[in-house]
Amino acid sequence: MKKFMNTAETMVAESLEGFVRAHGEFVVFGAGRKFVRRRHFTPGKVALISGGGAGHEPMHIGFVGKGMLDAACVGHIFTSPTPDQIVSAIEEADTGAGCLLIIKNYDGDIMNFEMAIEMAAHRHRIETVIVSDDIEAGRTGEGRGRRGVAGTLVVEKIIGAAAERGLPLEELKRIGDRLNGRIRTMGVALSGVTIPQIQRTTFSVNTDEMEMGVGIHGEPGHSRQRLLAADAIIRHLCETISADISILPDTKALLFVNGLGGTPPAELYLAYNAAHRFMEERLVHVERALVGTYVTSLDMQGLSVTLALLTDDEIALWDSPVATAALHLSP
Amino acid sequence: MKKFMNTAETMVAESLEGFVRAHGEFVVFGAGRKFVRRRHFTPGKVALISGGGAGHEPMHIGFVGKGMLDAACVGHIFTSPTPDQIVSAIEEADTGAGCLLIIKNYDGDIMNFEMAIEMAAHRHRIETVIVSDDIEAGRTGEGRGRRGVAGTLVVEKIIGAAAERGLPLEELKRIGDRLNGRIRTMGVALSGVTIPQIQRTTFSVNTDEMEMGVGIHGEPGHSRQRLLAADAIIRHLCETISADISILPDTKALLFVNGLGGTPPAELYLAYNAAHRFMEERLVHVERALVGTYVTSLDMQGLSVTLALLTDDEIALWDSPVATAALHLSP
Amino acid sequence: MQAEPVLVLGLIEACRAVITANTDHLCALDCAIGDGDHGSNMQRGCEAVSAEGAALSKLPLPDAVEKIGMTLVMNVGGAAGPLYGTLLMEIGRELRARDGTDDFPTVLKKAIDAVARRGRSHAGDKTLLDVLYPVQDALAQSSTLIDVARRAELSANLTAAMKAMRGRASYLGDRSIGHVDPGASSCALLTTAICHYFGENHRI
Amino acid sequence: MQAEPVLVLGLIEACRAVITANTDHLCALDCAIGDGDHGSNMQRGCEAVSAEGAALSKLPLPDAVEKIGMTLVMNVGGAAGPLYGTLLMEIGRELRARDGTDDFPTVLKKAIDAVARRGRSHAGDKTLLDVLYPVQDALAQSSTLIDVARRAELSANLTAAMKAMRGRASYLGDRSIGHVDPGASSCALLTTAICHYFGENHRI
Ligand SMILES: Nc1ncnc2c1ncn2[C@@H]1O[C@H](COP(=O)(O)OP(=O)(O)O)[C@@H](O)[C@H]1O
Ligand SMILES: Nc1ncnc2c1ncn2[C@@H]1O[C@H](COP(=O)(O)OP(=O)(O)O)[C@@H](O)[C@H]1O
Ligand SMILES: [Mg+2]
Ligand SMILES: [Mg+2]
Ligand SMILES: [Mg+2]
Ligand SMILES: [Mg+2]
Known part of the structure; x- marks a missing residue:
């Protein structure tokens, strides 16, 4: 299939740059272009951070802004972002109320987010919600189970609204975990x-x-x-x-x-x-x-x-x- | 290319029905399902009506609502709507301030809208804006010229906002015609x-x-x-x-x-x-x-x-x- | 000569049959230089007219023809709807004004001019007018039915050499050259079917 | 025995070369039961490590290996980044703790266990662990370099018969059977390249 692209190496970065240019009223790049963040954070609000491989646009970058995410980390195509991206996002977005990381249920995503948490945990309060909305049918049930797919949007929207209301970190995690099961x-x-x-x-x-x-x-x-x-x-x-x-x-x-x-x-x-x-x-x-x-x-x-x-x-x-x-x- | 469809005959109607079901907060079907209209009209505001063949979604139905169109008529795939659809939309949407029809520059669209105007003109004040934003290059210049394409959105948005401010029919037409050239x-x-x-x-x-x-x-x-x-x-x-x-x-x-x-x-x-x-x-x-x-x-x-x-x-x-x-x- | 009800129903069926047999062909012509729907558009129109056949056959001929035109306008859409619709509506009106079919070439001429006005188009623009005008000319010269049909088919083929100046094909500029115009083709098919019908039924 | 700087640079280049030569092959394996990026992921990691070669070669071996692991973590992403990264970081740390390379099989065992913990995975899950454990076993039995490499390749091939329980391939259920696991394959390729390098350079 044909694509509008220049080189495979640069396409994610070019697309991201276009996104940030087009949506400057909502987003800016974070430090070192390692993530995309809201133009303005709300001090005292729990920071919601998500991320994943590129190739799923507009998720997650398109959900950064008031009422939803504070920052999103984008990896290479279909490749979870690296821990340093996630750590940078945590450091910039956490305004004191802690961070909730919304992670799609893939081994790669989970491992990279976990390593980031290990690196940042001594300086930040961090919780995670793992989204696993994919159906189980047709698989064995013995494996890792459900993937995180389109339902991630729903989780990010609803936790995002709750965070905007000023709910604390643990409560947001509870809302997310409960919702994910439904x-x-x-x-x-x-x-x-x-x-x-x-x-x-x-x-x-x-x-x-x-x-x-x-x-x-x-x-x-x-x-x-x-x-x-x-x-x-x-x-x-x-x-x-x-x-x-x-x-x-x-x-x-x-x-x-x-x-x-x-x-x-x-x-x-x-x-x-x-x-x-x-x-x-x-x-x-x-x-x-x-x-x-x-x-x-x-x-x-x-x-x-x-x-x-x-x-x-x-x-x-x-x-x-x-x-x-x-x-x-x-x- | 494969498509999600049942039969070619029903696909436009099924898709429209899905659209109206999904967006009931903005739109409802007009009389006889001949067009899609705003759920609530604003009496005294000039009615903005557009339309064209199906196959261009979300245009124009996706632009029906406060700040943009009052009604949109959808034809078969790539086939302009028929005059009776347009007449019905005019009759339902005109709350007294007249109608502005926004037409993409295609012979078929223009002829069907013209016939509708001939049928409705004795009961309604009607003006048209013909959108022709396509580039001229590569063609001869002798033919009918530019098609109306994506720029139609811009015309509908800007006239839509002007109509919402209460501007009269002739003024809206002037805004549209001037804008189209740019x-x-x-x-x-x-x-x-x-x-x-x-x-x-x-x-x-x-x-x-x-x-x-x-x-x-x-x-x-x-x-x-x-x-x-x-x-x-x-x-x-x-x-x-x-x-x-x-x-x-x-x-x-x-x-x-x-x-x-x-x-x-x-x-x-x-x-x-x-x-x-x-x-x-x-x-x-x-x-x-x-x-x-x-x-x-x-x-x-x-x-x-x-x-x-x-x-x-x-x-x-x-x-x-x-x-x-x-x-x-x-x- | 047939009674009018039979005539109307016969012509409707003859037209429907030839369009149905050529729907795909007309769409293919339209794919090359347009948007691929001319066959489906014409077929939808013919089906709508057929569905009204019983009611139409009870009307005086001018009224029936005008009504057919209106049915086409209300069901076909696209360019073909207003153009074929105008043609038939005007034929009906002219027939009524003249109170008979005695000077059909003049009736047709007036109707074709109305089509040209509706389309803001002229002979040579690579449209159905490039079949309509020659057909009218042949009728005015009292050609035989076979010659009228031949003239229609020949004229449709001649559109291949033209550069489109109207309709979607005009956006292609020189790339429209080398393709037969779909509207001209449907018009020739319909003309031939009508001539054939009259020939078979010993009319004119 | 080589001086450590030369050794580190040589191994980095040997690994980079084998991955570069097999990038497309690894992606193809990943297309069948995953998302098609394993080759590109590994290549990106190798390039990043190569770019740091000069700095790495100045470090003591344990520090160099740990740093390589960190570079992989920070550049690869996906599942491969944390897994290979953890492997090397842990090898480096264990080497440092033991102050030498005298018991490499034990060092490796500890590092592989760390990988398994990171991946919440076990032998038999159809992952790179299904190459790492056998390789460690061969080393523990003091097999020849050639035998270690053979064992790695054989083990990678054996993953074809397994049903994936971890990673993207696990979503395919039974459909994952019949395909070699891409991570197992890259692991065997790297093992072979490393064994070959030591063989050529008369080490061990
Ligand atoms: N302005 C016009 N004047 C005369 N005939 C036209 C004009 N525009 C289009 N046509 C005719 O209509 C035909 C196309 O009809 P159709 O495919 O049904 O409509 P559309 O072009 O809207 O898809 C053309 O082949 C041409 O013969
Ligand atoms: N949980 C896990 N434990 C061990 N190895 C794993 C795990 N998940 C994936 N792998 C290994 O990683 C390989 C895939 O790596 P890669 O394609 O780079 O990452 P991704 O799956 O994120 O696209 C698999 O072939 C498998 O060997
Ligand atoms: Mg991947
Ligand atoms: Mg069309
Ligand atoms: Mg067409
Ligand atoms: Mg992969």
Whole structure:
């Protein structure tokens, strides 16, 4: 697949620079360009920091700003950031109330964040929330389990709103951990992705096939299937999600259809329509909706469906104002 | 290219339904589902109505809401809406102050809007603004000239803000016409698109080629060229744009990099970075930036660069609050 | 000569059939120099008209033709909707004004001029006008049905050599040369189907 | 036996060379069951270490090895960075604590255990541990350099039959079976390169 790029080595840095240039009202680079931070911190507020490999834009940089993250560290493509990036972000963003690190559940991310914590813990109060919203189905359960995927946005938004209200570090961690258990995401891909460094596709699928259960790193999913009509695909995603989480009658939910990079808005809305119908038939009250390209896997054609079961308090936090490059809600 | 769809016949309607379901806080369907309208009209405000074929989402439906459009009519894929849709929108949206129709410069769109005006003119005061921001280069100049492409967003935003301030119909038309002459857009495609009705690609390009000067209907551009590095592509777009518009020293501008559907945010930001550098070297003051997938050509891999030269008044209108599904600026 | 209801239904069906058989071909022509939808647009229009066949066949011919034009306008969209719609609406109106079909070439001439006004276009712009004008000319010269159809097909093919000055193909500039215009092609197909229908049914 | 500066520089170059020659191969392995970046990650690490070669060669061996580990941690990212980084940092620290290299197998054992703790992983999880443990075992049994290298390569190949329990490949479940683990492969390549270097330079 073709890309707008100059060299594989410089593409992440160039893209980041473009992002910061375009969104100077929200963000600036942190020290040494090791991370992207809010233009203005709020003293006394717990600092929320996230990060991960590049290739998932606008996550996380697009979620930096009032109401959401304080800083985001970006690694190379699909490669978690290094501990020094994370340490620098902690040092700059912590205004005294401590730091909450929001980490997607990947061995690489966890190890790099852990090393950073070991380096910074003597000078900062640090807690972590590990997001693992991916469905379990199709895997064995013996392994490390669920990946952190599109549901990360939901966690960052809701903790972000809570942090803005001045809640303390431990309380924010509690909110995040509780919420994480009530979010499920499943993805499907119509194409693999080309890793720019090596001009190689992670996998290729025939025109009549799709890859079910993919994450956001261009990796294969848990099964290759025949390409179906959108309604059938969405039904499968929604059924798998629903089977993987306990939905009580009259549960309130946020339904989120996320594009993986190469799928245009029109198709995402069509998919949302099918997902919404499915959930309402199951008596899930879809109270809030989100449709868009927020958590990508380079230019993968595909999408994920996320269901987040929310309490009334969490819905209020979801509705709180946020002003970032990628998510915007007015007061 | 594969798509999330059920049948070609139903895909536009299903996608629209998903859109309205997801964005019920901003929009509802108009009578007979012939158009999408704001949930609440403002009596006494001039009604802004736009429309066009489907396949450009989120334009125009994503721009319906406070601060921008009052209603948007959607046709079949790449097919302008029919006059009865437009007449219905006029009838519902005109609260007495008249209607301004914002039309992209295509023969089909113009003819359908004209027929609608002929049908509705005896009951409504109607004016039009025809957007034609496409560059002229590479074409002959003898034909109908410039297409209306991504710059349409800029026109709709700025007229939208002016309408919200209560300006009268004729004044809004003047603002729109003046502004249109100061906007230029040029697009480039790395892939053609598949027309769902016929499962046929409009054009195909080799892996080492690109199509320069494309619009937003999957049509070929004005030349096929060798695929270049992003910087060289962007330089060519920016040079062509700059040569096609008179830029006085210290001109203030909005720079807008728009994705055509299949190009992910990371690449758009990289392109923005190159475009921004180019413009600053030419002493254009890039006062405002927009980067994202706003005006698409189905799932085309590609992007367009738009330069809009703005007066201070227009910048203030650009900054005015807007609350729509696709564009959001807080007060 | 057939009764008008049968005539109207027959013509509608003849047109629908030829467009349906050529939908993909017309889209392919439109892919080359436009946006690939001309076949689907025309087909949607023909289906909409067919669906109203029963009601249409009860109307006097001028009213039926005008109504067909309106149905096309309201269902086709794009460039083809207003253009074919205007053509038929104007034919209907002219037929009604003249109270008969005795001078069809003049009726047609007026309607084609209305199409040209609607499109702000002229002969030689590489559009359906480049079939309509020659067809009108052939009719005015009382050519045989076979010759009218031949003239239509020939004229459509001649658009390949033209550079488009109107419609989406005009954005391609010189790159539009070498391709047959989709609207000209649909117009020739329809003309041929209509001529064939009249030929088979011994009319004119 | 070589002087330490020469040794350090030689090993750095030997490792850099083998990774550079296999970057694409390692990425290809990672594409099959991961995210396709293992080769680029390792290469970035090797380049960063090479760039510090002059400074490193001036340090005592334990400090140099620990510093190499830190450089990997700060430049590689992903899973490989903390894992290889921890390995080398711990080897350096153990070497320093023991004030010499006399019991390298024990040094290595401690370092591998630190890697396993960092990764919360075990032998049999289909990771680089499945090469590290056998290599350590071979060294503990005083195998020849050639045998150590052979054992490393064999062990890497044996990961093909395993189901991944850690790292990205674990998300594939049974689909991970049949593919060699990229981390195991890089580990075998490095082991072989190091053994080869010592063999050529008559050390041990
Ligand atoms: N301004 C015009 N005047 C006359 N004919 C036109 C004009 N614009 C387009 N056409 C005709 O319409 C045809 C295209 O129709 P269609 O594909 O249905 O609409 P669109 O161009 O809106 O997609 C062209 O091939 C041409 O014959
Ligand atoms: N938890 C873990 N414990 C031990 N080794 C691991 C672990 N996770 C991953 N690995 C090793 O790391 C390799 C992948 O490294 P790399 O591709 O550089 O990082 P990433 O998986 O973050 O893209 C795997 O092949 C495996 O050998
Ligand atoms: Mg990685
Ligand atoms: Mg069209
Ligand atoms: Mg067309
Ligand atoms: Mg990897």
